[in-house]
Amino acid sequence: MSDADDAFIRQSFDLIDGLDGLSDPLDVQKTIFDLVARCGFSYFAITRLPQPSDRLGPNLLLSVWPEGWLTHYDRVGHYRYDPVVRHCFRTTEPFSWNEAPLDPDTAPQARRVMEEAREHGMGAGYCVPIHDAHGFQGGISLAGERVEMTPRVRRAVHLLGLYAWSAAARTTSRRRKPGGRLLSARERDVLSCAAQGRTQEETADFLGVSVETVSTYLRNARTKIGTRNTTHTVIEALRLREITL
Amino acid sequence: MSDADDAFIRQSFDLIDGLDGLSDPLDVQKTIFDLVARCGFSYFAITRLPQPSDRLGPNLLLSVWPEGWLTHYDRVGHYRYDPVVRHCFRTTEPFSWNEAPLDPDTAPQARRVMEEAREHGMGAGYCVPIHDAHGFQGGISLAGERVEMTPRVRRAVHLLGLYAWSAAARTTSRRRKPGGRLLSARERDVLSCAAQGRTQEETADFLGVSVETVSTYLRNARTKIGTRNTTHTVIEALRLREITL
DNA sequence: GTCACCCTCCCGGTTTTCCGGGATACCGCG
Protein backbone atom coordinates (compact mmCIF):
# COMPACT_ATOMS: atom_id res chain seq x y z
CA MET A 1 0.00 0.00 0.00
CA SER A 2 3.10 2.15 0.29
CA ASP A 3 4.05 4.88 -2.10
CA ALA A 4 6.99 2.79 -3.23
CA ASP A 5 4.60 0.06 -4.27
CA ASP A 6 2.44 2.48 -6.16
CA ALA A 7 5.44 3.89 -7.92
CA PHE A 8 6.58 0.42 -8.89
CA ILE A 9 3.17 -0.50 -10.17
CA ARG A 10 2.97 2.65 -12.21
CA GLN A 11 6.35 1.94 -13.70
CA SER A 12 5.35 -1.60 -14.49
CA PHE A 13 2.34 -0.38 -16.37
CA ASP A 14 4.46 2.18 -18.16
CA LEU A 15 6.83 -0.54 -19.20
CA ILE A 16 4.02 -2.77 -20.37
CA ASP A 17 2.55 0.09 -22.36
CA GLY A 18 5.92 0.54 -23.99
CA LEU A 19 6.59 -3.09 -24.81
CA ASP A 20 4.37 -3.12 -27.86
CA GLY A 21 6.53 -0.52 -29.51
CA LEU A 22 9.82 -2.34 -29.04
CA SER A 23 11.22 -4.51 -31.76
CA ASP A 24 14.76 -5.09 -30.56
CA PRO A 25 14.91 -7.87 -27.98
CA LEU A 26 17.79 -6.12 -26.29
CA ASP A 27 15.62 -3.12 -25.60
CA VAL A 28 13.07 -5.41 -24.06
CA GLN A 29 15.76 -7.08 -22.03
CA LYS A 30 17.17 -3.82 -20.77
CA THR A 31 13.88 -2.28 -19.73
CA ILE A 32 12.75 -5.43 -18.04
CA PHE A 33 16.01 -5.74 -16.18
CA ASP A 34 15.77 -2.17 -14.92
CA LEU A 35 12.41 -2.89 -13.44
CA VAL A 36 13.40 -6.27 -12.10
CA ALA A 37 16.34 -4.72 -10.34
CA ARG A 38 14.00 -2.26 -8.67
CA CYS A 39 12.36 -5.01 -6.70
CA GLY A 40 15.58 -6.47 -5.47
CA PHE A 41 16.48 -9.08 -8.04
CA SER A 42 19.83 -9.45 -9.72
CA TYR A 43 18.92 -11.84 -12.50
CA PHE A 44 16.08 -12.85 -14.72
CA ALA A 45 15.35 -15.21 -17.56
CA ILE A 46 12.51 -15.50 -20.01
CA THR A 47 12.29 -18.87 -21.62
CA ARG A 48 10.20 -20.89 -23.92
CA LEU A 49 9.99 -24.29 -22.52
CA PRO A 50 8.84 -27.74 -22.82
CA GLN A 51 9.72 -28.65 -26.38
CA PRO A 52 11.55 -31.80 -27.32
CA SER A 53 14.58 -30.71 -25.39
CA ASP A 54 16.37 -31.52 -22.20
CA ARG A 55 18.44 -28.39 -22.28
CA LEU A 56 17.49 -24.87 -21.42
CA GLY A 57 19.97 -23.01 -23.58
CA PRO A 58 18.29 -23.25 -26.96
CA ASN A 59 14.97 -22.20 -25.46
CA LEU A 60 16.09 -19.09 -23.64
CA LEU A 61 14.55 -15.98 -25.10
CA LEU A 62 16.08 -13.27 -22.95
CA SER A 63 18.17 -13.45 -19.86
CA VAL A 64 20.50 -11.74 -17.50
CA TRP A 65 21.91 -14.73 -15.72
CA PRO A 66 25.02 -15.45 -13.66
CA GLU A 67 28.20 -16.20 -15.56
CA GLY A 68 28.53 -19.87 -16.34
CA TRP A 69 25.28 -20.91 -14.73
CA LEU A 70 23.46 -21.74 -17.92
CA THR A 71 26.21 -23.87 -19.41
CA HIS A 72 26.64 -25.67 -16.14
CA TYR A 73 22.88 -26.13 -15.83
CA ASP A 74 22.69 -27.68 -19.28
CA ARG A 75 25.82 -29.77 -18.97
CA VAL A 76 24.66 -31.34 -15.76
CA GLY A 77 21.14 -31.79 -17.11
CA HIS A 78 19.44 -29.89 -14.33
CA TYR A 79 16.50 -29.15 -16.57
CA ARG A 80 15.09 -32.57 -15.98
CA TYR A 81 14.98 -32.20 -12.22
CA ASP A 82 14.55 -28.50 -11.61
CA PRO A 83 11.54 -28.29 -9.28
CA VAL A 84 10.74 -24.81 -10.53
CA VAL A 85 10.40 -26.09 -14.08
CA ARG A 86 8.31 -28.99 -12.93
CA HIS A 87 6.02 -26.81 -10.93
CA CYS A 88 5.49 -24.63 -13.99
CA PHE A 89 3.81 -27.55 -15.67
CA ARG A 90 1.24 -27.79 -12.94
CA THR A 91 0.33 -24.26 -12.11
CA THR A 92 -0.48 -20.99 -13.79
CA GLU A 93 -0.03 -18.97 -10.62
CA PRO A 94 3.27 -17.25 -9.98
CA PHE A 95 5.23 -18.73 -7.12
CA SER A 96 8.40 -18.31 -5.12
CA TRP A 97 11.05 -20.88 -5.89
CA ASN A 98 10.91 -22.22 -2.38
CA GLU A 99 7.24 -22.97 -2.83
CA ALA A 100 7.94 -25.38 -5.67
CA PRO A 101 7.29 -28.86 -4.31
CA LEU A 102 9.92 -31.59 -4.63
CA ASP A 103 8.80 -34.76 -6.35
CA PRO A 104 9.54 -37.62 -3.95
CA ASP A 105 11.30 -39.64 -6.63
CA THR A 106 13.69 -36.92 -7.71
CA ALA A 107 14.05 -34.96 -4.50
CA PRO A 108 17.83 -35.39 -4.15
CA GLN A 109 18.54 -34.13 -7.65
CA ALA A 110 16.07 -31.31 -7.18
CA ARG A 111 17.74 -30.25 -3.96
CA ARG A 112 21.04 -30.24 -5.74
CA VAL A 113 19.72 -27.91 -8.43
CA MET A 114 18.51 -25.47 -5.82
CA GLU A 115 21.70 -25.78 -3.84
CA GLU A 116 23.88 -24.99 -6.83
CA ALA A 117 21.64 -22.09 -7.80
CA ARG A 118 22.21 -20.69 -4.35
CA GLU A 119 25.96 -20.99 -4.83
CA HIS A 120 25.60 -18.94 -7.99
CA GLY A 121 24.03 -16.08 -6.11
CA MET A 122 20.46 -17.16 -6.60
CA GLY A 123 19.27 -18.01 -3.15
CA ALA A 124 15.72 -17.10 -3.95
CA GLY A 125 13.55 -16.53 -6.95
CA TYR A 126 10.11 -15.83 -8.24
CA CYS A 127 8.64 -17.50 -11.26
CA VAL A 128 5.70 -16.63 -13.49
CA PRO A 129 4.67 -19.64 -15.58
CA ILE A 130 3.23 -18.91 -18.99
CA HIS A 131 0.51 -21.11 -20.37
CA ASP A 132 -1.40 -20.83 -23.56
CA ALA A 133 -4.34 -22.65 -24.97
CA HIS A 134 -2.30 -25.82 -25.18
CA GLY A 135 -0.71 -25.84 -21.78
CA PHE A 136 2.67 -24.90 -20.43
CA GLN A 137 4.63 -22.74 -22.79
CA GLY A 138 7.43 -21.16 -20.84
CA GLY A 139 8.07 -18.82 -18.02
CA ILE A 140 9.85 -15.88 -16.58
CA SER A 141 12.02 -16.28 -13.54
CA LEU A 142 13.49 -13.59 -11.35
CA ALA A 143 16.34 -14.43 -9.02
CA GLY A 144 18.56 -12.91 -6.40
CA GLU A 145 19.91 -13.46 -2.95
CA ARG A 146 16.61 -12.84 -1.28
CA VAL A 147 13.07 -12.16 -2.36
CA GLU A 148 11.11 -9.55 -0.56
CA MET A 149 8.10 -8.32 -2.40
CA THR A 150 4.82 -7.13 -1.07
CA PRO A 151 1.79 -9.04 -2.36
CA ARG A 152 0.94 -6.03 -4.44
CA VAL A 153 4.31 -5.95 -6.12
CA ARG A 154 4.02 -9.66 -6.78
CA ARG A 155 0.85 -9.02 -8.69
CA ALA A 156 2.42 -6.27 -10.71
CA VAL A 157 5.27 -8.66 -11.48
CA HIS A 158 2.73 -11.28 -12.49
CA LEU A 159 1.19 -8.97 -15.05
CA LEU A 160 4.57 -7.76 -16.14
CA GLY A 161 5.66 -11.34 -16.67
CA LEU A 162 2.74 -12.10 -18.93
CA TYR A 163 3.38 -9.16 -21.19
CA ALA A 164 7.15 -9.39 -21.03
CA TRP A 165 6.92 -12.96 -22.14
CA SER A 166 4.85 -12.24 -25.18
CA ALA A 167 7.07 -9.29 -26.06
CA ALA A 168 10.11 -11.53 -25.73
CA ALA A 169 8.52 -14.28 -27.77
CA ARG A 170 7.52 -11.78 -30.41
CA THR A 171 10.82 -9.93 -30.76
CA THR A 172 13.12 -12.92 -30.62
CA SER A 173 11.34 -14.51 -33.52
CA ARG A 174 13.36 -17.60 -33.15
CA ARG A 175 11.57 -20.19 -35.27
CA ARG A 176 7.99 -19.33 -36.01
CA LYS A 177 8.94 -19.36 -39.69
CA PRO A 178 7.48 -22.13 -41.80
CA GLY A 179 11.09 -23.18 -42.35
CA GLY A 180 11.27 -24.10 -38.71
CA ARG A 181 8.26 -26.31 -39.04
CA LEU A 182 8.51 -30.02 -39.30
CA LEU A 183 5.49 -30.73 -41.45
CA SER A 184 4.47 -29.44 -44.84
CA ALA A 185 1.27 -27.46 -45.34
CA ARG A 186 -0.54 -30.43 -46.85
CA GLU A 187 0.53 -32.72 -44.08
CA ARG A 188 -0.92 -30.29 -41.56
CA ASP A 189 -4.10 -30.11 -43.58
CA VAL A 190 -4.74 -33.82 -43.51
CA LEU A 191 -3.95 -33.99 -39.81
CA SER A 192 -6.43 -31.22 -39.10
CA CYS A 193 -9.05 -33.11 -41.00
CA ALA A 194 -8.22 -36.30 -39.16
CA ALA A 195 -8.56 -34.44 -35.86
CA GLN A 196 -12.08 -33.54 -36.90
CA GLY A 197 -12.90 -37.17 -37.47
CA ARG A 198 -12.74 -37.29 -41.22
CA THR A 199 -11.74 -40.52 -42.92
CA GLN A 200 -9.01 -40.44 -45.52
CA GLU A 201 -11.66 -40.54 -48.21
CA GLU A 202 -13.56 -37.60 -46.78
CA THR A 203 -10.35 -35.71 -46.36
CA ALA A 204 -9.44 -36.42 -49.95
CA ASP A 205 -12.81 -35.06 -51.02
CA PHE A 206 -12.46 -32.06 -48.79
CA LEU A 207 -9.01 -31.17 -50.06
CA GLY A 208 -9.75 -32.14 -53.63
CA VAL A 209 -7.02 -34.76 -53.96
CA SER A 210 -7.03 -38.53 -54.22
CA VAL A 211 -7.23 -40.89 -51.30
CA GLU A 212 -3.77 -42.17 -52.07
CA THR A 213 -2.38 -38.68 -51.71
CA VAL A 214 -3.99 -38.27 -48.34
CA SER A 215 -2.64 -41.63 -47.33
CA THR A 216 0.83 -40.59 -48.40
CA TYR A 217 0.64 -37.35 -46.45
CA LEU A 218 -0.40 -39.17 -43.34
CA ARG A 219 2.40 -41.66 -43.79
CA ASN A 220 4.96 -38.92 -44.28
CA ALA A 221 3.71 -37.07 -41.22
CA ARG A 222 3.96 -40.29 -39.24
CA THR A 223 7.55 -40.93 -40.23
CA LYS A 224 8.53 -37.30 -39.75
CA ILE A 225 7.17 -37.03 -36.24
CA GLY A 226 8.01 -40.62 -35.47
CA THR A 227 4.57 -41.73 -34.44
CA ARG A 228 2.76 -45.01 -34.76
CA ASN A 229 -0.61 -44.22 -36.25
CA THR A 230 -2.85 -41.33 -37.18
CA THR A 231 -4.28 -40.80 -33.71
CA HIS A 232 -0.81 -40.63 -32.24
CA THR A 233 0.32 -38.30 -34.98
CA VAL A 234 -2.56 -35.90 -34.46
CA ILE A 235 -1.89 -35.71 -30.74
CA GLU A 236 1.80 -35.11 -31.22
CA ALA A 237 1.22 -32.57 -33.97
CA LEU A 238 -1.04 -30.76 -31.57
CA ARG A 239 1.61 -30.79 -28.89
CA LEU A 240 4.22 -29.59 -31.35
CA ARG A 241 1.81 -26.88 -32.42
CA GLU A 242 1.91 -28.03 -36.00
CA ILE A 243 -1.86 -27.97 -35.97
CA THR A 244 -4.52 -26.39 -33.78
CA LEU A 245 -8.03 -27.38 -32.93
CA MET B 1 -1.65 7.78 -18.36
CA SER B 2 -4.44 9.88 -16.90
CA ASP B 3 -5.16 10.25 -13.22
CA ALA B 4 -8.42 8.42 -13.74
CA ASP B 5 -6.50 5.42 -15.04
CA ASP B 6 -4.14 5.47 -12.12
CA ALA B 7 -7.02 5.65 -9.72
CA PHE B 8 -8.69 2.72 -11.40
CA ILE B 9 -5.53 0.69 -11.34
CA ARG B 10 -5.00 1.42 -7.68
CA GLN B 11 -8.54 0.35 -6.93
CA SER B 12 -8.10 -2.81 -8.92
CA PHE B 13 -5.07 -3.71 -6.90
CA ASP B 14 -6.91 -2.89 -3.70
CA LEU B 15 -9.70 -5.17 -4.75
CA ILE B 16 -7.30 -7.94 -5.67
CA ASP B 17 -5.57 -7.56 -2.32
CA GLY B 18 -8.93 -7.92 -0.65
CA LEU B 19 -10.15 -10.91 -2.60
CA ASP B 20 -8.15 -13.42 -0.59
CA GLY B 21 -10.01 -12.46 2.53
CA LEU B 22 -13.48 -12.94 1.09
CA SER B 23 -15.34 -16.17 1.56
CA ASP B 24 -18.85 -15.19 0.51
CA PRO B 25 -19.24 -15.29 -3.26
CA LEU B 26 -21.74 -12.47 -3.06
CA ASP B 27 -19.13 -10.20 -1.54
CA VAL B 28 -16.83 -11.08 -4.40
CA GLN B 29 -19.61 -10.43 -6.85
CA LYS B 30 -20.47 -7.08 -5.37
CA THR B 31 -16.94 -5.75 -5.20
CA ILE B 32 -16.16 -6.90 -8.68
CA PHE B 33 -19.30 -5.36 -10.03
CA ASP B 34 -18.49 -2.03 -8.43
CA LEU B 35 -15.18 -1.97 -10.18
CA VAL B 36 -16.56 -3.23 -13.45
CA ALA B 37 -19.15 -0.49 -13.42
CA ARG B 38 -16.38 2.06 -13.03
CA CYS B 39 -15.02 1.29 -16.44
CA GLY B 40 -18.35 1.63 -18.17
CA PHE B 41 -19.77 -1.88 -18.14
CA SER B 42 -23.23 -2.83 -17.02
CA TYR B 43 -22.83 -6.58 -16.78
CA PHE B 44 -20.30 -9.25 -16.09
CA ALA B 45 -20.09 -13.00 -15.78
CA ILE B 46 -17.47 -15.33 -14.43
CA THR B 47 -17.82 -18.82 -15.68
CA ARG B 48 -16.18 -22.15 -15.65
CA LEU B 49 -16.40 -23.53 -19.08
CA PRO B 50 -15.89 -26.28 -21.43
CA GLN B 51 -17.16 -29.27 -19.49
CA PRO B 52 -19.46 -31.91 -20.89
CA SER B 53 -22.13 -29.31 -21.33
CA ASP B 54 -23.77 -27.37 -24.06
CA ARG B 55 -25.34 -24.97 -21.62
CA LEU B 56 -23.83 -22.09 -19.80
CA GLY B 57 -26.14 -21.96 -16.79
CA PRO B 58 -24.71 -24.78 -14.70
CA ASN B 59 -21.22 -23.46 -15.19
CA LEU B 60 -21.75 -19.87 -14.20
CA LEU B 61 -19.87 -18.96 -11.07
CA LEU B 62 -20.85 -15.34 -10.56
CA SER B 63 -22.74 -13.00 -12.76
CA VAL B 64 -24.66 -9.80 -13.09
CA TRP B 65 -26.37 -10.43 -16.38
CA PRO B 66 -29.42 -9.04 -18.16
CA GLU B 67 -32.78 -10.43 -17.15
CA GLY B 68 -33.67 -13.49 -19.18
CA TRP B 69 -30.52 -13.55 -21.25
CA LEU B 70 -29.03 -16.63 -19.70
CA THR B 71 -32.16 -18.75 -19.98
CA HIS B 72 -32.64 -17.63 -23.55
CA TYR B 73 -28.98 -18.28 -24.32
CA ASP B 74 -29.23 -21.80 -22.99
CA ARG B 75 -32.59 -22.59 -24.48
CA VAL B 76 -31.47 -21.56 -27.93
CA GLY B 77 -28.15 -23.36 -27.50
CA HIS B 78 -26.03 -20.31 -28.22
CA TYR B 79 -23.17 -21.82 -26.28
CA ARG B 80 -22.19 -23.97 -29.21
CA TYR B 81 -21.81 -21.08 -31.61
CA ASP B 82 -20.84 -18.14 -29.44
CA PRO B 83 -17.69 -16.79 -31.11
CA VAL B 84 -16.48 -15.37 -27.81
CA VAL B 85 -16.55 -18.81 -26.23
CA ARG B 86 -14.82 -20.30 -29.23
CA HIS B 87 -12.12 -17.71 -29.22
CA CYS B 88 -11.48 -18.42 -25.54
CA PHE B 89 -10.33 -21.88 -26.52
CA ARG B 90 -7.65 -20.47 -28.75
CA THR B 91 -6.20 -17.56 -26.89
CA THR B 92 -5.05 -16.60 -23.45
CA GLU B 93 -5.02 -12.91 -24.24
CA PRO B 94 -7.99 -10.81 -23.27
CA PHE B 95 -9.97 -9.53 -26.23
CA SER B 96 -12.92 -7.39 -27.17
CA TRP B 97 -15.94 -9.34 -28.29
CA ASN B 98 -15.78 -7.80 -31.73
CA GLU B 99 -12.28 -9.19 -32.15
CA ALA B 100 -13.51 -12.76 -31.80
CA PRO B 101 -13.28 -14.29 -35.27
CA LEU B 102 -16.26 -16.05 -36.83
CA ASP B 103 -15.70 -19.59 -37.95
CA PRO B 104 -16.70 -19.77 -41.60
CA ASP B 105 -18.89 -22.81 -41.07
CA THR B 106 -20.93 -21.36 -38.22
CA ALA B 107 -20.81 -17.68 -39.07
CA PRO B 108 -24.59 -17.20 -39.39
CA GLN B 109 -25.32 -18.70 -35.99
CA ALA B 110 -22.44 -16.76 -34.46
CA ARG B 111 -23.74 -13.53 -35.89
CA ARG B 112 -27.13 -14.30 -34.44
CA VAL B 113 -25.66 -14.76 -30.97
CA MET B 114 -23.94 -11.41 -31.16
CA GLU B 115 -27.03 -9.77 -32.59
CA GLU B 116 -29.23 -11.01 -29.80
CA ALA B 117 -26.69 -10.02 -27.19
CA ARG B 118 -26.84 -6.52 -28.61
CA GLU B 119 -30.61 -6.53 -28.26
CA HIS B 120 -30.15 -7.37 -24.60
CA GLY B 121 -28.07 -4.30 -24.00
CA MET B 122 -24.73 -5.90 -24.62
CA GLY B 123 -23.49 -4.25 -27.73
CA ALA B 124 -19.89 -4.68 -26.73
CA GLY B 125 -17.86 -6.70 -24.33
CA TYR B 126 -14.45 -7.61 -23.12
CA CYS B 127 -13.41 -11.12 -22.24
CA VAL B 128 -10.51 -12.50 -20.22
CA PRO B 129 -10.05 -16.21 -20.91
CA ILE B 130 -8.73 -18.29 -18.08
CA HIS B 131 -6.43 -21.19 -18.82
CA ASP B 132 -4.71 -23.54 -16.49
CA ALA B 133 -2.15 -26.22 -16.99
CA HIS B 134 -4.62 -28.25 -19.01
CA GLY B 135 -5.99 -25.57 -21.29
CA PHE B 136 -9.09 -23.51 -21.37
CA GLN B 137 -10.88 -23.45 -18.07
CA GLY B 138 -13.29 -20.57 -18.12
CA GLY B 139 -13.43 -16.86 -18.43
CA ILE B 140 -14.70 -13.55 -17.26
CA SER B 141 -16.71 -11.39 -19.58
CA LEU B 142 -17.65 -7.76 -19.14
CA ALA B 143 -20.43 -6.31 -21.21
CA GLY B 144 -22.26 -3.09 -21.87
CA GLU B 145 -23.44 -0.85 -24.63
CA ARG B 146 -19.99 0.27 -25.54
CA VAL B 147 -16.46 -0.54 -24.52
CA GLU B 148 -14.08 2.28 -24.06
CA MET B 149 -11.04 1.40 -22.06
CA THR B 150 -7.55 2.71 -22.37
CA PRO B 151 -4.90 0.05 -22.95
CA ARG B 152 -3.76 0.57 -19.41
CA VAL B 153 -7.18 -0.09 -17.99
CA ARG B 154 -7.47 -3.17 -20.14
CA ARG B 155 -4.36 -4.52 -18.52
CA ALA B 156 -5.64 -3.81 -15.06
CA VAL B 157 -8.83 -5.61 -16.03
CA HIS B 158 -6.76 -8.49 -17.31
CA LEU B 159 -5.05 -8.91 -13.96
CA LEU B 160 -8.29 -8.36 -12.13
CA GLY B 161 -9.93 -11.05 -14.23
CA LEU B 162 -7.26 -13.60 -13.35
CA TYR B 163 -7.61 -13.06 -9.63
CA ALA B 164 -11.36 -12.58 -9.69
CA TRP B 165 -11.72 -15.86 -11.44
CA SER B 166 -9.74 -17.81 -8.91
CA ALA B 167 -11.58 -16.08 -6.08
CA ALA B 168 -14.89 -16.96 -7.71
CA ALA B 169 -13.83 -20.52 -8.32
CA ARG B 170 -12.65 -20.81 -4.74
CA THR B 171 -15.71 -19.34 -3.04
CA THR B 172 -18.37 -20.97 -5.17
CA SER B 173 -17.20 -24.45 -4.45
CA ARG B 174 -19.32 -25.82 -7.20
CA ARG B 175 -17.15 -28.85 -7.50
CA ARG B 176 -17.53 -31.02 -10.49
CA LYS B 177 -18.01 -34.47 -9.09
CA PRO B 178 -16.40 -37.38 -10.87
CA GLY B 179 -20.00 -38.46 -11.30
CA GLY B 180 -20.40 -35.51 -13.61
CA ARG B 181 -18.06 -37.15 -16.04
CA LEU B 182 -19.25 -38.55 -19.27
CA LEU B 183 -16.91 -41.50 -19.66
CA SER B 184 -16.17 -44.42 -17.39
CA ALA B 185 -12.71 -45.00 -15.96
CA ARG B 186 -11.99 -47.80 -18.41
CA GLU B 187 -13.13 -45.78 -21.36
CA ARG B 188 -10.73 -43.05 -20.34
CA ASP B 189 -7.98 -45.61 -19.97
CA VAL B 190 -8.29 -46.92 -23.49
CA LEU B 191 -8.46 -43.40 -24.88
CA SER B 192 -5.28 -42.46 -23.07
CA CYS B 193 -3.58 -45.48 -24.55
CA ALA B 194 -4.86 -44.62 -27.98
CA ALA B 195 -3.52 -41.09 -27.58
CA GLN B 196 -0.12 -42.64 -26.98
CA GLY B 197 -0.34 -44.54 -30.23
CA ARG B 198 -1.18 -47.97 -28.93
CA THR B 199 -3.23 -50.31 -31.06
CA GLN B 200 -6.23 -51.98 -29.52
CA GLU B 201 -4.19 -55.12 -29.08
CA GLU B 202 -1.38 -53.33 -27.27
CA THR B 203 -3.90 -51.53 -25.13
CA ALA B 204 -5.55 -54.83 -24.27
CA ASP B 205 -2.17 -56.20 -23.22
CA PHE B 206 -1.38 -53.10 -21.25
CA LEU B 207 -4.67 -53.10 -19.38
CA GLY B 208 -4.81 -56.85 -19.07
CA VAL B 209 -8.12 -57.31 -20.86
CA SER B 210 -9.10 -58.77 -24.19
CA VAL B 211 -9.01 -56.93 -27.48
CA GLU B 212 -12.77 -57.18 -27.75
CA THR B 213 -13.15 -55.38 -24.47
CA VAL B 214 -10.93 -52.59 -25.62
CA SER B 215 -12.90 -52.43 -28.82
CA THR B 216 -16.13 -52.21 -26.88
CA TYR B 217 -14.82 -49.41 -24.68
CA LEU B 218 -13.75 -47.43 -27.70
CA ARG B 219 -17.10 -47.95 -29.30
CA ASN B 220 -18.95 -46.87 -26.18
CA ALA B 221 -16.79 -43.80 -25.84
CA ARG B 222 -17.49 -42.99 -29.48
CA THR B 223 -21.21 -43.19 -29.08
CA LYS B 224 -21.17 -41.32 -25.76
CA ILE B 225 -19.22 -38.37 -27.07
CA GLY B 226 -20.78 -38.64 -30.48
CA THR B 227 -17.60 -38.90 -32.49
CA ARG B 228 -16.76 -40.69 -35.68
CA ASN B 229 -13.61 -42.65 -34.98
CA THR B 230 -10.91 -43.13 -32.39
CA THR B 231 -8.82 -40.16 -33.44
CA HIS B 232 -11.81 -37.89 -33.22
CA THR B 233 -12.80 -39.34 -29.88
CA VAL B 234 -9.36 -38.82 -28.39
CA ILE B 235 -9.31 -35.20 -29.49
CA GLU B 236 -12.75 -34.53 -28.10
CA ALA B 237 -12.04 -36.35 -24.87
CA LEU B 238 -9.02 -34.14 -24.51
CA ARG B 239 -11.10 -31.05 -25.07
CA LEU B 240 -13.68 -32.23 -22.58
CA ARG B 241 -10.89 -32.89 -20.15
CA GLU B 242 -11.90 -36.50 -19.82
CA ILE B 243 -8.29 -37.42 -20.45
CA THR B 244 -5.00 -35.54 -20.27
CA LEU B 245 -1.76 -35.97 -22.09
C1' DG C 1 22.11 -29.04 -63.08
C1' DT C 2 21.98 -32.03 -59.54
C1' DC C 3 19.83 -32.50 -54.99
C1' DA C 4 16.32 -32.14 -51.90
C1' DC C 5 11.85 -31.32 -50.88
C1' DC C 6 7.01 -31.07 -51.78
C1' DC C 7 2.70 -32.33 -54.19
C1' DT C 8 0.38 -35.55 -56.58
C1' DC C 9 -1.08 -40.18 -57.94
C1' DC C 10 -1.00 -45.52 -58.14
C1' DC C 11 -0.74 -50.66 -56.61
C1' DG C 12 -1.19 -54.99 -53.94
C1' DG C 13 -1.25 -57.01 -49.69
C1' DT C 14 -1.73 -56.89 -44.54
C1' DT C 15 -3.30 -55.19 -40.27
C1' DT C 16 -6.42 -52.75 -37.68
C1' DT C 17 -10.52 -50.73 -36.71
C1' DC C 18 -15.44 -50.33 -37.09
C1' DC C 19 -20.11 -52.18 -36.93
C1' DG C 20 -23.89 -54.47 -34.91
C1' DG C 21 -25.37 -57.89 -33.12
C1' DG C 22 -24.85 -60.83 -29.06
C1' DA C 23 -23.57 -62.74 -23.69
C1' DT C 24 -22.63 -62.88 -18.40
C1' DA C 25 -21.88 -60.75 -14.22
C1' DC C 26 -21.65 -57.12 -10.72
C1' DC C 27 -23.40 -53.10 -8.51
C1' DG C 28 -26.33 -49.50 -6.68
C1' DC C 29 -30.84 -47.17 -6.73
C1' DG C 30 -35.49 -46.86 -5.94
Place this chain on the structure above:
DNA sequence: CGCGGTATCCCGGAAAACCGGGAGGGTGAC
Protein backbone atom coordinates in the same frame (compact mmCIF):
# COMPACT_ATOMS: atom_id res chain seq x y z
C1' DC D 1 -36.58 -56.98 -7.39
C1' DG D 2 -36.06 -55.11 -11.64
C1' DC D 3 -33.43 -51.27 -14.25
C1' DG D 4 -29.48 -48.92 -15.73
C1' DG D 5 -24.75 -48.61 -15.91
C1' DT D 6 -20.27 -50.70 -15.93
C1' DA D 7 -16.92 -54.35 -16.92
C1' DT D 8 -15.89 -58.16 -19.31
C1' DC D 9 -15.88 -61.28 -23.29
C1' DC D 10 -17.27 -63.18 -28.17
C1' DC D 11 -18.26 -63.30 -33.42
C1' DG D 12 -18.15 -62.33 -38.48
C1' DG D 13 -18.14 -59.29 -42.11
C1' DA D 14 -17.17 -54.63 -43.88
C1' DA D 15 -14.54 -50.62 -44.00
C1' DA D 16 -10.65 -48.16 -43.22
C1' DA D 17 -5.91 -47.52 -42.31
C1' DC D 18 -1.19 -49.02 -42.78
C1' DC D 19 2.92 -50.68 -45.40
C1' DG D 20 6.36 -50.39 -48.84
C1' DG D 21 7.24 -49.91 -52.80
C1' DG D 22 7.15 -46.72 -57.44
C1' DA D 23 6.76 -42.42 -60.20
C1' DG D 24 6.22 -37.78 -62.53
C1' DG D 25 6.44 -32.78 -62.09
C1' DG D 26 7.49 -28.51 -59.55
C1' DT D 27 10.49 -25.29 -57.01
C1' DG D 28 14.26 -23.52 -54.75
C1' DA D 29 19.20 -23.99 -53.28
C1' DC D 30 23.93 -24.64 -53.89
